[in-house]
Amino acid sequence: xxxxxxxxxxxxxxxxxxxxxxxxxxxxxxxxxxxxxxxxxxxxxxxxxxxxxxxxxxxxxxxxxxxxxxxxxxxxxxxxxxxxxxxxxxxxxxxxxxxxxxxxxxxxxxxxxxxxxxxxxxxxxxxxxxxxxxxxxxxxxxxxxxxxxxxxxxxxxxxxxxxxxxxxxxxxxxxxxxxxxxxxxxxxxxxxxxxxxxxxxxxxxxxxxxxxxxxxxxxxxxxxxxxxx
Numbered sequence: 454x455x456x457x458x459x460x461x462x463x464x465x466x467x468x469x470x471x472x473x474x475x476x477x478x479x480x481x482x483x484x485x486x487x488x489x490x491x492x493x494x495x496x497x498x499x500x501x502x503x504x505x506x507x508x509x510x511x512x513x514x515x516x517x518x519x520x521x522x523x524x525x526x527x528x529x530x531x532x533x534x535x536x537x538x539x540x541x542x543x544x545x546x547x548x549x550x551x552x553x554x555x556x557x558x559x560x561x562x563x564x565x566x567x568x569x570x571x572x573x574x575x576x577x578x579x580x581x582x583x584x585x586x587x588x589x590x591x592x593x594x595x596x597x598x599x600x601x602x603x604x605x606x607x608x609x610x611x612x613x614x615x616x617x618x619x620x621x622x623x624x625x626x627x628x629x630x631x632x633x634x635x636x637x638x639x640x641x642x643x644x645x646x647x648x649x650x651x652x653x654x655x656x657x658x659x660x661x662x663x664x665x666x667x668x669x670x671x672x673x674x675x676x677x678x679x680x681x682x
Contacts, residue, residue: 545647545650545653545654545657545658546646546650546654547643547646547647547654547658547661547662548646548672548675549639549642549643549646549665549671549672549675549676550639550643550658550662550663550664550665550669550670550671550672551662551669551670551671551672552661552662553662554661554662554663554669555669555670556668556669556670557636557668557669557670557671558670559629559632560636560668561629563633564629564632564633564636565668567633567637568636568637568640568665568666569666571605571609571637571640571641571666572640572666574605575602575605575641575644575666578598578601578602578605579595579598581601582594582595582597582598582601585597595648595649595651595652595655596648596649598644598648599644599645599648599649602641602644602645602648603645605641606638606641606642606645609634609637609638609641610638610680612634613631613634613635613638613682616630616631616634617631617682631682635671635673635676635680635682636665636671638676638680639665639671639676640664640665640666642679643658643664643665
């Protein structure tokens, strides 16, 4: 019938429907994908990573006490307490362990077992010092304990120097042997240093640096200046 009326059917464009108007072809002057990509980013897009980091820090600060949010007043009190802890000088000396409770990654299982035996010897010396009547008052027993530990440290120091004079053939075995001596001597040094002051120094060390016999890392440079290896 279209042929009799002289009309012809126009070909359908791709992805077009016979009942819908055909999709207009893109003009030469229309924006392309490359022009969209070259569009300058907004402030929020440029700083997306920084904003996310800030949001994480803010959320961690607000939820630092478990999963409950903290009020502004509590946050300020907490920050003030942290500033005071950072600026407040220590009232005791404890030179060999790191101050931020760092665990010694070079401490092996055998080292921990050797340190546990020395720690048990220290425990027995503490009990003997408490029970002895050599001190003028019962509150000075820790001074006698520090003197007794000094003899124990000297014995380990003599053995360490013998091992240094006759090193092992395997470098790794020699290093671990010296590190074992280093940790034991440093642990005994810490016992003497803390108990020579008072029991409050022992309590503060437990809350801040921790004890070397419990795995705290030793400052090797400071140890070398004191003991030579």
